[in-house]
Amino acid sequence: MIAVHDLHKRFGRVEALRGVTLEVRPGERVCLLGHNGAGKSTLMKILSGQLRPDSGSVRVGDVDVAADPNAARARLGFVPEEPALYDYLSAREFLELVVDLRGAGSVEEGLDIAGLGEDADRTLRTYSQGMRRRTALAAALVAHPPVLVLDEALNGLDPPSSARVREILARRASEGAAVLLSTHVLEIAQAFATRTVVLDAGRIR
């Protein structure tokens, strides 16, 4: 599960998060909805250990992210808004690396999630933005982590791919994963979430 308590984060004069408290239980699909600049990406980065809160606590799968970021990563499948991938690995090779690092999952299942077909053996630098995003999603999902955090991860996907990913995420949630997806697109939230949380000017509404 994800447990965020009284989270504050300030960038100079801008207070990006103002006492955010949020819980995503196993099996839940929560959509974090908010316009650009509402603080969604800041919250997502803190959840994944890419940024530190000024105050408050974040636990991912019963691990305090600040105290043990590596253990938190092991419990978390995270897709950043702009995923960094090895340019000169193929999707298959990249997923092999992720499966090795996480010690769980199967490459074939990852390739199935990415839906790349014959392109799975091309280097990632030749991929379109949508293909790169699907590869990053597959890397986050392949080891079946108990918590999934996806930052604007469905943006840039064509409608069939988006529907397929939503279906996979729904299946993972039904298997007990806690899923948190951020987006600024209301239709995505309506199509995906069992619960929607609105973040506005750093506060949960």
Next chain:
Amino acid sequence: MRNPYVVADRRAESARARAEGPWRHVRAGLPWLGTLAALPLLRGSVYGFLGASPAGEALGASGAAVRIGLLLAGAMSLDTFGQALRGPDRGGVDVHPLRPVPWFSSVVRRSGRARVAWLGLGLVALTPLASRPWLCAWAAAVVAGGWLAGWGAGLGVNLAAAALAERPQLAGLLDAVRGANPRAHAALLYAPGVSLGVSGVAVIAASAGMEGLAAGPPSAGAVALLLSPVVVALGGLALGRAHADARVTLPALLGEIEAQHAAAESPEEARAVYLQWVVPRVPAAWRPLVLLDLRHLWRAQRSWVSGGWALGGLSALAAWSDGPLGVSARAVACGAVALLGLSASRLASGNPAWLDASLPSTSRTPARAVVAGLTMLPVVVCAPVAEAVRHGVVPALALGGLLAAVGAVCALLAAGTAARWRARGAAPYAALAVLIVAGGAA
């Protein structure tokens, strides 16, 4: 046991080699050709001592080895910063669980393999000593020591800096040197300089050992001095291994540093970058591109700025310790200037290709030459100042003029090759820069 990071690196290296095709052999060969072509020039200048008394030859060979060794140590100290902290493996290490020791082994392997050619080039530059086999062997040990020490110390110090950047015990020290930067950023900024300092001391100790071995029968002390870079390299690698888990928290550390920069007092202050005052003083057509590259240099390639000052200090030291307008001062300062010219290809590699294609500009090359020239400024200033204090105004003016000329040619060449080949421009630039440095030293 199979190391997944090494497997991924090997695969990426072969895919890259396939993608680059025959060009990579040309690219790899150019610096070798440049070094070979520079040898006749080096014979007349750096190796002018050949034919002197045995003691004079030993002293001269030691000086040549120190210059090449220090340049290699500086280059490796700068390069390992990128390899360890901003390497191509971010996709595997930023969001997935990290295995610190295998990851560190992969960085050691990758960073060494990527730059082993630099060691080869340094050794080729010693071939005029081939007629004195023992001197040549000891000089090769000093040069190899510079490369090794810069590599090991660079990996260790850069990773340790990431691990220690937020330690409260270091807060006072970092506050004293950070200037307008966030405290944690100061640790990262100065790390390549610390590495160069440590490895530089080892290179100088090794040269003392070399002189001892050349002067008489081998003694344990002289051998120990000659091997001191190996000790520094091993110590650095042990330090890096001990702090490899800093890579887990590195994204958060870099994120916090960026956030603190954004939190500067005013938006104007937040946008201000190193040497921005130059912008209104260049031709109007170049201004936006000079500002763009200065911002890119300051925000994404800052190790070139701190490295430039470290090399400036090194050049000042060479000018101070050498005779008036001596070959050591000229060679080290010209080499440092040429090395800093590589910042142009780094800037080009960070510039989106689509931007260059969609907004072509004839001002890009001169603008980038200005910025590459500005990175050389610490060397162009520090070495002549040291020369002036130590030896007087006339040699200082001569050294300053030489460095300004070498810097201008290197900056134009670096910007031109970067405009034509982006990051790959580093190879043809390096080939030509070796010749220019040899000419400058002569």
